[in-house]
Structures are given as structure tokens and as C-alpha cells.
Amino acid sequence: MAEPLISVRGLKVALPDMTRKPLIGRAPLAEILKGLDFDLPKGSVTGIVGESGSGKSTLGRALVRLIEPSAGSISFEGRDISHLSEAELRPLRRDLQMIFQDPMSSLNPRRTIFSIIAAPLKQNGLGDNLKTRVAEALQRVGLPQNFAGRYRHQLSGGQRQRVGIARALALSPKFVLADEIVSGLDVSTQAQILTLLEKLAAEMGLTVAFISHDLSVIRRLCQQVIVMREGRIVEASATDALFDSPKDAYTRDLISAIPLPEIDPAWLGTLAMTKASA
Amino acid sequence: MSAACLDIRSLSAVLPNGQRVLRSVSLSVQPGEVRALVGESGAGKTMIGKAVLGVLPPSVRIAEGDMLLEGEDLGQLQPKARRTLIGARTALIPQDPLTALNPSRRIGPQMTDRLVRILGWSDERADNRIRQLLDEVQIRDPERVLKSYPHELSGGMRQRVLIAAAFAAEPRLIVADEPTTALDVTVQKQILRLIAQLQRDHGTAILFVTHDLGVVAKISQRVSVLYAGKVVEEAETAALFAAPQHPYTRALMAATPRYTDPLASLRPVDDAVLAGLAAEIAAADQAWRRPHG
Amino acid sequence: MDDARIARRGVGPRLWLAGGWLLLALLAAILAPLVAPQDPLAQDLMLERLPPFWLDGTEPGYWLGTDSLGRDLLSRLIFGGRIAFIVAFAAAIAACLVGSVLGLIAGYFGGWADRIISRIVDIWMAFPPVLFAILLVAVLGTGLSSVIIAIAVIDWTRFCRVIRAEAMGQSRMDYVENARIAGYGRIGIMLREVLPNVVPSIVALLSLEMGIAVIVEAILSFVNLSISTDDPTWGGIIAEGRLSIHQAWWVLVFPLITLILTVLSFSQFGEALKARFDPVLR
Numbered sequence: 076m077a078e079p080l081i082s083v084r085g086l087k088v089a090l091p092d093m094t095r096k097p098l099i100g101r102a103p104l105a106e107i108l109k110g111l112d113f114d115l116p117k118g119s120v121t122g123i124v125g126e127s128g129s130g131k132s133t134l135g136r137a138l139v140r141l142i143e144p145s146a147g148s149i150s151f152e153g154r155d156i157s158h159l160s161e162a163e164l165r166p167l168r169r170d171l172q173m174i175f176q177d178p179m180s181s182l183n184p185r186r187t188i189f190s191i192i193a194a195p196l197k198q199n200g201l202g203d204n205l206k207t208r209v210a211e212a213l214q215r216v217g218l219p220q221n222f223a224g225r226y227r228h229q230l231s232g233g234q235r236q237r238v239g240i241a242r243a244l245a246l247s248p249k250f251v252l253a254d255e256i257v258s259g260l261d262v263s264t265q266a267q268i269l270t271l272l273e274k275l276a277a278e279m280g281l282t283v284a285f286i287s288h289d290l291s292v293i294r295r296l297c298q299q300v301i302v303m304r305e306g307r308i309v310e311a312s313a314t315d316a317l318f319d320s321p322k323d324a325y326t327r328d329l330i331s332a333i334p335l336p337e338i339d340p341a342w343l344g345t346l347a348m349t350k351a352s353a
Numbered sequence: 354m355s356a357a358c359l360d361i362r363s364l365s366a367v368l369p370n371g372q373r374v375l376r377s378v379s380l381s382v383q384p385g386e387v388r389a390l391v392g393e394s395g396a397g398k399t400m401i402g403k404a405v406l407g408v409l410p411p412s413v414r415i416a417e418g419d420m421l422l423e424g425e426d427l428g429q430l431q432p433k434a435r436r437t438l439i440g441a442r443t444a445l446i447p448q449d450p451l452t453a454l455n456p457s458r459r460i461g462p463q464m465t466d467r468l469v470r471i472l473g474w475s476d477e478r479a480d481n482r483i484r485q486l487l488d489e490v491q492i493r494d495p496e497r498v499l500k501s502y503p504h505e506l507s508g509g510m511r512q513r514v515l516i517a518a519a520f521a522a523e524p525r526l527i528v529a530d531e532p533t534t535a536l537d538v539t540v541q542k543q544i545l546r547l548i549a550q551l552q553r554d555h556g557t558a559i560l561f562v563t564h565d566l567g568v569v570a571k572i573s574q575r576v577s578v579l580y581a582g583k584v585v586e587e588a589e590t591a592a593l594f595a596a597p598q599h600p601y602t603r604a605l606m607a608a609t610p611r612y613t614d615p616l617a618s619l620r621p622v623d624d625a626v627l628a629g630l631a632a633e634i635a636a637a638d639q640a641w642r643r644p645h646g
Numbered sequence: 647m648d649d650a651r652i653a654r655r656g657v658g659p660r661l662w663l664a665g666g667w668l669l670l671a672l673l674a675a676i677l678a679p680l681v682a683p684q685d686p687l688a689q690d691l692m693l694e695r696l697p698p699f700w701l702d703g704t705e706p707g708y709w710l711g712t713d714s715l716g717r718d719l720l721s722r723l724i725f726g727g728r729i730a731f732i733v734a735f736a737a738a739i740a741a742c743l744v745g746s747v748l749g750l751i752a753g754y755f756g757g758w759a760d761r762i763i764s765r766i767v768d769i770w771m772a773f774p775p776v777l778f779a780i781l782l783v784a785v786l787g788t789g790l791s792s793v794i795i796a797i798a799v800i801d802w803t804r805f806c807r808v809i810r811a812e813a814m815g816q817s818r819m820d821y822v823e824n825a826r827i828a829g830y831g832r833i834g835i836m837l838r839e840v841l842p843n844v845v846p847s848i849v850a851l852l853s854l855e856m857g858i859a860v861i862v863e864a865i866l867s868f869v870n871l872s873i874s875t876d877d878p879t880w881g882g883i884i885a886e887g888r889l890s891i892h893q894a895w896w897v898l899v900f901p902l903i904t905l906i907l908t909v910l911s912f913s914q915f916g917e918a919l920k921a922r923f924d925p926v927l928r
Contacts, residue, residue: 126537129510141823161831168829181820185842191821193827194838232394242824261393261564263622266608270621290536291610295619309530318612332538332569334545336609338594343542345552 079114080250080282081138085147086111086157087329088130088137089095107133108308110147115250120276120283122293122314124171124329125303133284134303138284139171140164151250172243174272178235182227183273188213189223192242199246212245212303216271237271244275254286269296290333294318302326356424357381358526358558359405363639364418366400366409368476372402376412377585382526387549389569389590392477392579393605398562402528405560407439416619423525424626442472444519446548448531449638450511452502460566461499473524488518489554490547507538511548520551527552530562545572566609570594578602600626661918664911671908675727684718684787686725686878695894713883713897716891722878730908733793733863734856739857742852745805750844751820752806753813754758754836764810767803779862783871793866796816797859804893805851812844845921853916858910865907880905891903 089104096102102223106132115121125131138149140156149157156167172195174179182191192209198201210220216237227235236256243251257265273296276283287293293300293314300317302310302325308321310323321327334342360383365374382388403409405420407427420427420443427435447453455463461483467477479569484524487495490513503511512532521525529548533541549572552559561573569576569590576593578586578601584592587598597603613620648661676680683706693716699709708717752763763781783794786792817840860880867881880901889896 124540138825141826161826165829165831168827171827173824175820175824179822181824183819183821183839183843185845198829199847260607261373261911262566262605262610263393265610265621267621270620281764289610291612291615291618294612295610295615328539332542332614334542334571335611335613336566336571336594337571338591340379342574343546343549346546346553 077118078152080117080152081115082150082153083111083113083115083147084150085136086137086144086149087146088133088142089145090133090142104145105257106145107306108137108144111308113301113308113311115282115284116299117282118280119299120273120281122287122296122297122300123284123286123303124288124290124293124300126288126303126329129303130306132254132304135173135254135284135286136252139173139252140167141173169195169246170249170254172246172248172250173252173254174236174239174243174256177259178232179227179237180238181305182235183225185311186226187223188218188225188227188230188238191238192223194263195242195246203245208245212241215244215275216241231264232260236260236268237265240268240272240275244279244281247279248281250282250284252284252286255288258288260351265292272296288328290318291335302329354530356628357421358423359560360421361405362419362421364401364420365416366404367416368415369412369414371414373638373641374582375404376581376634377418377641378579378582378584380491380577380584382558382560384558386575387512387552387559387561387573388598389561389563389573389575389576390579390604391563391566391569393564395551395581397577397582398564398579399530401579402445402562405520406524406528407435408444412582413645426538436522439489439523441643442525444522444524444527446512446515446519446527446529450515450536451537453515454511456500456503460503460514461502463512463516464521467518468522482521483517486521487514488624489520489551490514490517491610492517501548506538509544510535512540512544516544516547516551518613522553523555523557527557528562529559530549531564532561541568548572553600566606571620578605580630582646583620583637585630585633601630647659654895656882657756660914664914664918665910666910668915670906672721672731674724675731678728682718682721682724683709684721685720687715687876689715689717695890695897697894698896698900710900711894711896713886714894719897719900720885722883723901726878726880726883727904729790730749730863731879732790733797734859734912737794737797737801737859737863738855739853741801741855742805742848744798744846745802746809746848748802749806749809750836750841753810754817754840755832756817757915760810762902763806769807770800770803773800776865779866780869780871782896783866787873793863796866797862800862801855801858804855805848808847808851812847813840816840817844824880850916850920853919854913857912860905860909860912863921 086108087106087110088108089106091102092105109132110338119316121132121312137144139300140159147157148155151171151292156164159167175279184228189209193205194214196205196208201208204254209223213220213222218237218241219325222230223232230238239256256267256272260268269292274283285293285297297314300312301308302317304325310317310321310326318330321330361378361380364378365373367373371440378397378401382507383635387609398618400409400413404524409415417577425438427430428439432484452529454460464483465476465479468474468482469476474482483499484495487498492498492510492513498506498510506639532548533544537632548559553555563569573590576588576590578599579586580601586597586602588591589599593602604626607618607620608622609618669749677835680734687910693705693712694714696705696708696712698711699701702713708718710723711716713722748763752760778800778857780797782796786795822835822839825839864881864884867879870885883901883919884898884905891898
């Protein structure tokens, strides 16, 4: 396997638990991630799957250093970035990009698509030839050039997510975090966005962490899968191996709970025959 | 075949600007069957559920068509009689179990309210009924749940509570509007199982609105595929999955991800299919407009 | 998008009516020496308590009649508008600057900044505003600048509260997070991503605040705490009109109508502006 671009060791993240915040004083910390170890090999797409409360989104935000780990390390190209300050991170931002779940909330309503895609370019010293660069970014995701002057409300859900991808990839990053990027989209749009990401990741040799609750999507897109539950990794392996012979019982549950679009009378299990109508 | 539980005949609904959001929809739900309505956003599937329950948004007007609930024409009834009939014979399982419950009231009174206030049951009868239903949806400690506030329960528990509440008054028809969309997959499976179990035990008909063909395959006996407020295909569920007839149904199936066949699934919908749909819709609108100005 | 179009159509007449009145009143105030038919201070006891033009016993050139000292009411209202608008603009802008900046900082940065600013706002809002203003003017001494300072000092909290809440909502948006990923600093994000989205609210509040400033100024004039008693002010005219209500109702009624129309127009204008800019993008 290729050498890791990102290497995570003993990663713990604790965040304030606002539900237990006392009337006066600070909220107590709740440990969301309880010690994770894994590598993201260069040029690979890794699926991170889990249900709500598994900590998968928190893990994603720690990987792009939107939150600071409370223990352990995150190494990017061999350098520990887990405790870098905001200023120290700035030169690294260009290489660590993110595509968001909700394309509506991730695009500023008052900025044109051009301005949205241009902002990270300007901030990272790529302000020359802005027009050309934005045009390239739009073309890469299959959006017409005249979209540059539009606002987010003039776009469909799928087009918005294309803008999100264009913005993240305009900087030619080394790592991209994709956090549930198709969960708000219709299936037909979902398929378009996933094939686009699949194509671009291969073309640009990106390392991608693909967070999703949908194992079907992960099987199509990812070379390896990390299954998370309650802040821990329950299983991590190559995708085909995970689906062909899942080792953990929880992984088996997750796979068997997926309702496939095909008739299977046994899927729901045998319904009890006992209860009579009242 | 006996009289349909719900019979929708050529229902058209329009926005103030004259645009149709439901395009001559016809469908029936037989007593005791699960009828799925499947489509993408904007297909009008939720709108049909709302029309049946009489809770369409004020801007949407029914321009044409009839809705018969157990043979009674809803359009012929006075508003009050219609409300009473809908209230007594139907119930809703909503998409978001959190917003469907009042956050500042305990679960117990919220569940019995409808039985006592609307149906005039005694407190004791309502209470017994709710406990029986909580048992049927496999809630182990009903005392704790009845005393809880909605935010103290998990998403799956809240949805169980709402399913119990929906079945409590023995409605003839339940509209289930994406009841598992907000849930995790493992919870979704449990909830689908519960709905199937209660549906069979109580012989209730369900109009099951969903965007997920996988859920359609597992829960329904018959299905209508919607696009832009129009039924493009209607079939027995088994027949639909064995041999989908409409190009859009086929495209939707090919776009749905399938871990068992990752390369053949997730196919983007072909532009030709969408163009065909647009033409079909335009033709239907033109035919409709002629007699309606 | 249909909703947006419907909302915009409804906005039209409100915006034009309110804006029209404000423009008319503003132009009259700016060009007061040119458009006022008489000298607002000129007393003529021969012309005292002339009724408005449609009643009997009027003099040409005294459209809205005269007060008990024979001064032309219309001219006094026009000149009074100068002070009303100066106070409205200056006080509202000052309150807006202070309140919006603090609100933006509290809402976006949170933490200690938010706690301190919010506590100050809470304490501030516990003072009864009009009494507070009277007290301030009493301490600062009467005069135009005292009135402006008093209104700004009292009303910055209105901006602060609203803008803080909006900035807080904005700071949870993914595009704010994305700006961090793009490498922006916190101040940069506040100005670039958050500020533009709270501008519609600032505009609406600013306009509303101008109306409020007009009222407060009128109240202060009414209790004789505004600027020198010689210069006509709407509140001053109302105070004088109250004394001769039985002999000359018009001296009370016309300034009241002027005041109400102006305040209403300010609040409607602001709401209409906000509605016009908002739904399109939300």
C-alpha cells in the first residue's frame, strides 16, 4: 500500500457537552472520539461510516483541523498538525480542503459563485489569473461558465454541490474531506455527484476521506472503509473484504439493515403471528 | 374487490400562478394494503398525502378530481363533517418525530389527547389503549416513556411513540410520510418491521410516502411512481421490481446505490429520459388546459 | 423562487409611499429657507391663530394657519423638520455603529466577549429609556449634540441585541467554517462572510431607529429639554399647540400628523427595504 498522507494515532477529541451545562460555569467535556488509529494512504478514497453519535463528523472536522484534538496526533505528510495554531495552519489550508453536507448552508447567500470560488484562491496566493482559474474550476465540475455570476438560490441542489466541489478542488489540495455530501440530494442527482467526485479524485490523485451513513455508496467509491460506533473504530479494512466477510457483528448489522431495491420477503424477518386486532 | 379504502380520481392541484403541482393523479388504496408513493423531491408525493388529510397549504387549490374515503366523497362534505370523517378514519406518521411532538409537554398527555378530546373516550380507556399500543411497538418501560419529554427520547423511540399514537384510534387509513428518512439504518429496519407488524395485526391500509426504492421493495404491496406531480407508473411492487415499464422507473432503479452491485448501480439519469418526461408532462398539461382555460 | 416574487410584489407600494413621504419631508427640510412661505420666527399679533386654508378668515400664504403668536405653522413645521432629520440621522447612525460593531463581535466571537457585552446590554436595558434620556440631557445640558448623544447612548442596545443574534446564527453556517478552511482569519471571516448577511437587518433597524429618534427628540422638546426654545421643533410646536387646543386645534393636529407620518414611514421603509433584499437570497 502507498505511504500514508495522513496518519492518525491515539486520537481523542473532547467537546463541551451543552446538555449537561450547569446554570453557572462551563459545560463538562464529553469524549466524542475515544482513541483512534488509522492511516489514509496517498491517493486513496477512504470511507468513514457510522450512525448518528458515532463521531464520524467530529473525526472529519479534526482531520481538517477545524477542531483541536485533546490527545493523540494527526500527521500530515509526516508533520504533526494536531496542535498547530490557526496562524501556523494557514499555509497548510490549501492542502486540506472540505466539501460540506448541506450545499445550501455552505455557500454564502450574498456572494456570487465566482466570488465563492475565488475567495480561497485569493487567500492562498493564487490571486493571479482569477478568471481563468475560476473558469477551470467550473468546467471541471461540469457547470456552464455563465454560472459564475449567479447566486446560490438560482442553483439546484446538485448544482450547488458541484460548486462546493469546485471550490474545494480549485486549490488543487492533497486531501479532501467529503462530509455526507450526497445525503441531502435526490438519487438521480446523488449518482451524478458521486461519479463526478470519483472521476476527479482519480484524475487529480486526491486523497479523500468520504464520510457517509450509506454503505452502498461507500462500496462504490472507496478502496477502504472505517466503521465507527460511539467514538471508536469497530472495524477497518479494504472495502471488498469488509463486505464479503465482515468481522464485527455491528458491521454485519449495518450491512444487513440496508434496504436493497429488490424484493426480499425475508428481509423484515418473520412477523409475529400473535397479536390480534383490538 | 371490495370498495377501496381510499380512491383518488384524477386529482389536479394548482398554485396561484396556475401551475399544476398534481397532474390528474389517480390511485387507490385497498383495505389492509400498503400502497407506496415513490418519487424525488418535487414529485408531489407529500402533497398527495396532505390532500388526503385535508391539510394542503393555503396556496394550493384542488382544481379537479375526487377523493373517496371508504366510499364517501370528501369533496361533497361540509368542511366540518369532512374534518370529523378524516379525523376518525385516518392518522399520520410524520417524517420528523421531533417536530411532530410538542417539546414542552410530556409524551403521555400528548398521546391520549386525541383520543379523549376528538373521539370522546374516557381518560381511563384512552390510557389503557395507549399502554397497549406502547407494548405493541415494543416499548419496554411505558411508565418512563409516558412521563418523558420528547427531547429525552431517542429518534427511534420518538418514532415508536408516533406509530403507537397513529394506530391507537384504529384508523382505516394511515398516511406515513417518509417515516424512516430521519433515522439511522439499523433503527429504520426496526421501525419498518414494526409498521409492517402493526399494519398486519390491525388490518390498516397505509399510504406510504418515500423517496427510497429500497424501502418501497420491503414494505409495500403496490406502488405508484411519481414525477412532477404525475403518476408515471403504477404496479404491484413485485412486478415493478421484476420488470419496470417506464424509462424513468428504470433510470431511478439504476441510480439507486446497491452494495451488492456497485458498478451497475449509481448510474446518473440519462438526459434522454428527462427530456422524455418533460415532453410527457407538457403533453399532459396541454390536454388538461384545453377544457380548463 | 415563486414565494420571493410574491413577497416582492407586495413590497412595492409600501416602499414607494413611505420613501416618497420621507423624500418630500427631507427635501423640504434641506431647502427650508427656499420653500418655507414665511419666516418661522416672525411674530405678528395681527395674524394670530389664523385657521388652515380651507376655513374662513384665512390669509394668503399661511396654508396651515398660524399659532397664538401669529407665526406660520407650515414654515415652522418645515424648519422643525431640519432638526428632526439631523437628530434622526446622526443619532441613529451613531447608535447603529456602536451597537452593530459590539453585536457582531459578541455574536461571532462568543465566549468572553459575548458574556461581557451581553451583561452590559442587560444592565442598560433595565433603565427606563425616556427617563434615562431626560437625565442625560439634564447632565449634558440642552442642545442639539446632547440630544443626539443621549439617543445614541440609550438605543445602541437595540442594534446590539438583534445583530448579536443574527451573527450567532451566521457563525454556525458551513460557509463560515469553509472560510477557515480557505485560510481566512477570524476578523476577515467576520467582515467577509458574516457582515454582508446581517446588513439587511442593520438597514431595517437603522430606518426604524431614525423614526424612534424623531419621537425621542419630540418628547425631549415637548418637555423643553431639547435645543434652544427659539428654533422650531416638532415636539416644541406640539407642546405649544397643546396650550391652545380649544382656540386653534390645528397647531396641535398638524405637527402630530407630520410626526406620525414620518415615524411610520421610517419603520415601513426599513421593513420594506429588508423584505426587498432578503427573500430573494434566503
